[in-house]
Amino acid sequence: MRRKTNYRESGKIEMDYFDQMWSRLATLGKLVGKAPNQYLGHTAIMKLTYFLQVLKKVPLGYDFRFYYYGPYDSDVLGDLNYAECLGVVNSEVEYYPKGGYGYRVSRGKAADEIDEKAKDFLKKYEDDINWVIQKFGNRNASQLELVSSIIGMSLDRRKDGNPFSLDSIVKKVKKIKPHFEIQQIKEEAQSLLDAKIILSK
Amino acid sequence: MANSNRLYEFRCPVFGFIELNDWERDIISEPAFQRLRRIRQLALTDYVYPGAMHTRFEHSLGVMHMATLLFDGITQRSKEILENDYGFNRDGLKRSRVIVRIAALLHDVGHPPFSHASEELFPLKKNKGSTVHYKHEDYSAAIVRYKFKSIIEDHKINKNYDIKADDIANFLEGDQNTGEILFWRNLISGQLDADRIDYLLRDSHHTGVSYGKFDWQRLVNTVEIIPIKYDSSMNFIGVNESGLHAAEALILARFFMFTQVYFHKTRVAYDFHLRKAMKKILSNKKLPSPKEKNLDTFLEWDDWKVLGFLSQGEGGEHGQRIRERNHYREIRHTPETPVQHDLEILEKWRDALGKLLMAEELASKSWYKLKEEDIPIITETKVRSVIPLSNLSTIVSKISATKKVSLYVKKEDVDEAENKLQRIGEN
Numbered sequence: 001m002r003r004k005t006n007y008r009e010s011g012k013i014e015m016d017y018f019d020q021m022w023s024r025l026a027t028l029g030k031l032v033g034k035a036p037n038q039y040l041g042h043t044a045i046m047k048l049t050y051f052l053q054v055l056k057k058v059p060l061g062y063d064f065r066f067y068y069y070g071p072y073d074s075d076v077l078g079d080l081n082y083a084e085c086l087g088v089v090n091s092e093v094e095y096y097p098k099g100g101y102g103y104r105v106s107r108g109k110a111a112d113e114i115d116e117k118a119k120d121f122l123k124k125y126e127d128d129i130n131w132v133i134q135k136f137g138n139r140n141a142s143q144l145e146l147v148s149s150i151i152g153m154s155l156d157r158r159k160d161g162n163p164f165s166l167d168s169i170v171k172k173v174k175k176i177k178p179h180f181e182i183q184q185i186k187e188e189a190q191s192l193l194d195a196k197i198i199l200s201k
Numbered sequence: 202m203a204n205s206n207r208l209y210e211f212r213c214p215v216f217g218f219i220e221l222n223d224w225e226r227d228i229i230s231e232p233a234f235q236r237l238r239r240i241r242q243l244a245l246t247d248y249v250y251p252g253a254m255h256t257r258f259e260h261s262l263g264v265m266h267m268a269t270l271l272f273d274g275i276t277q278r279s280k281e282i283l284e285n286d287y288g289f290n291r292d293g294l295k296r297s298r299v300i301v302r303i304a305a306l307l308h309d310v311g312h313p314p315f316s317h318a319s320e321e322l323f324p325l326k327k328n329k330g331s332t333v334h335y336k337h338e339d340y341s342a343a344i345v346r347y348k349f350k351s352i353i354e355d356h357k358i359n360k361n362y363d364i365k366a367d368d369i370a371n372f373l374e375g376d377q378n379t380g381e382i383l384f385w386r387n388l389i390s391g392q393l394d395a396d397r398i399d400y401l402l403r404d405s406h407h408t409g410v411s412y413g414k415f416d417w418q419r420l421v422n423t424v425e426i427i428p429i430k431y432d433s434s435m436n437f438i439g440v441n442e443s444g445l446h447a448a449e450a451l452i453l454a455r456f457f458m459f460t461q462v463y464f465h466k467t468r469v470a471y472d473f474h475l476r477k478a479m480k481k482i483l484s485n486k487k488l489p490s491p492k493e494k495n496l497d498t499f500l501e502w503d504d505w506k507v508l509g510f511l512s513q514g515e516g517g518e519h520g521q522r523i524r525e526r527n528h529y530r531e532i533r534h535t536p537e538t539p540v541q542h543d544l545e546i547l548e549k550w551r552d553a554l555g556k557l558l559m560a561e562e563l564a565s566k567s568w569y570k571l572k573e574e575d576i577p578i579i580t581e582t583k584v585r586s587v588i589p590l591s592n593l594s595t596i597v598s599k600i601s602a603t604k605k606v607s608l609y610v611k612k613e614d615v616d617e618a619e620n621k622l623q624r625i626g627e628n
Contacts, residue, residue: 172377
């Protein structure tokens with residue numbers, strides 16, 4: 001009797017715990033491997049995973065909540081931690097010349113092996129992973145923080161059934177992200193709208 | 202006329218005295234809060250550690266107390282950042298403090314019977330592109346919204362703050378509509394949060410296991426807001442250099458408490474039996490969803506109600522096992538951080554055990570996460586620099602995520618199971 005998890009895709013397919021874990025780890029490995037510089041920071045990984053789930057409906061089973069630093073599920077970092085233990089990814093701290101630090105996560109030598117375990121999942125969602133990388137892979141953490149907040153705000157608005165208003169989304173984002181300029185938020189929101197990544201209806 | 206500024210003291214085995222005002226006392230007098238007296242903090246952990254009989258009630262008071270200490274420490278040391286980056290003035294901070302206290306007090310009102318043990322009985326929901334179980338936070342937010350609305354919004358002390366039940370619920374849910382107050386959410390849910398600090402100290406106290414103790418006073422005296430320039434610039438809650446080892450001890454305490462208490466093989470077995478027994482008892486095999494119309498029914502479910510069913514012989518085979526303390530026995534487990542070879546062995550164990558395998562339980566936890574959850578440490582030198590705890594502490598950096606899988610068989614099948622496993626030569 002294998003342990004069944006809460007993971008359901010369209011209410012039809014039930015995967016067991018390990019299937020879900022391989023899918024998640026393989027997705028993380030793919031994201032960092034396909035990134036323009038072959039590595040990503042933690043913010044980028046969190047946000048790209050969020051985009052995969054909310055924009056492309058890739059069933060990763062994460063439960064994103066909002067913190068002041070944007071959409072977040074600690075399971076993503078937990079999986080990243082385990083991915084590192086298994087050698088799916090490598091991670092190193094990077095200190096910036098002007099102060100501060102970040103993490104540089106790259107594809108590890110065991111990643112191919114995990115890809116093999118999750119090959120059906122990857123085959124099904126590879127286009128979505130490519131789309132997310134193509135649209136957002138070259139954005140820096142600050143831009144991704146802003147984009148994910150606008151997308152999250154827009155999705156919440158649709159869920160609540162409130163009419164679309166770019167201004168109200170901009171105002172709400174500004175409130176939780178005071179370090180962004182209004183103009184910058186407005187331009188980003190407009191470009192997401194133009195690209196039909198957020199919808200006005 | 203009663204003095205609304207009056208303070209009440211509650212005795213706490215961990216912190217000594219915890220103070221509440223009239224408003225907070227009225228909140229805890231609500232039936233939905235009193236229910237927490239009937240929700241044990243650690244489910245049936247007393248089957249292993251007999252002292253673990255404490256409840257969510259005292260934990261909730263403790264979290265409120267600790268969140269206040271952390272809040273006060275931060276506002277004392279990081280006033281300038283709070284003013285400049287978030288626009289908090291004295292009144293803004295006063296209101297934030299009230300919200301943090303009430304949110305901390307109410308953060309667990311949505312727990313099901315026996316706390317985390319029955320969380321898998323929450324129904325499924327669609328959330329942000331995925332289907333996941335509801336979490337107790339969803340129930341807490343709904344209960345605050347609908348059951349605490351009047352006591353929060355209409356209380357005379359609230360005339361000074363105009364706090365809505367939605368403010369507290371949004372804060373607990375992590376809703377983007379929370380606004381700038383969202384910054385404080387990390388005091389309830391983060392690497393260095395009041396919930397974690399309280400449960401480690403309290404569970405340690407009641408189980409009699411010393412692993413969970415650490416120098417929390419030092420944390421409170423060194424906590425501050427630390428601006429970090431990653432590839433973007435953001436503010437995080439961290440500690441100054443003097444709190445480095447206290448922060449390190451907190452992470453280690455959590456690691457030890459999970460591996461030694463929360464993931465104890467017998468405790469894990471009883472979580473399994475409880476879940477199965479409750480599934481039998483519940484009419485739909487699951488708890489009601491946190492919709493307004495279901496909340497009264499949900500709140501009726503507490504440990505007493507479940508124990509009542511169990512004492513009447515309900516709960517099927519698993520209810521009987523709980524009554525007779527005849528749990529499934531762990532026959533094998535993987536290492537705490539299994540690598541692929543270990544998981545291949547696990548497959549062989551499963552195949553060898555066949556029908557003897559009664560339960561397969563996963564103990565999964567990541568002890569220390571980097572980036573948003575790495576605790577930043579700021580030096581006390583003239584030019585202050587920030588270094589993540591994971592880079593200062595060799596021990597912390599070496600703690601790996603736990604993904605331990607345990608296999609269980611019936612007590613009477615242990616010998617046969619051992620024979621089967623020895624036949625495949627994997628131990």
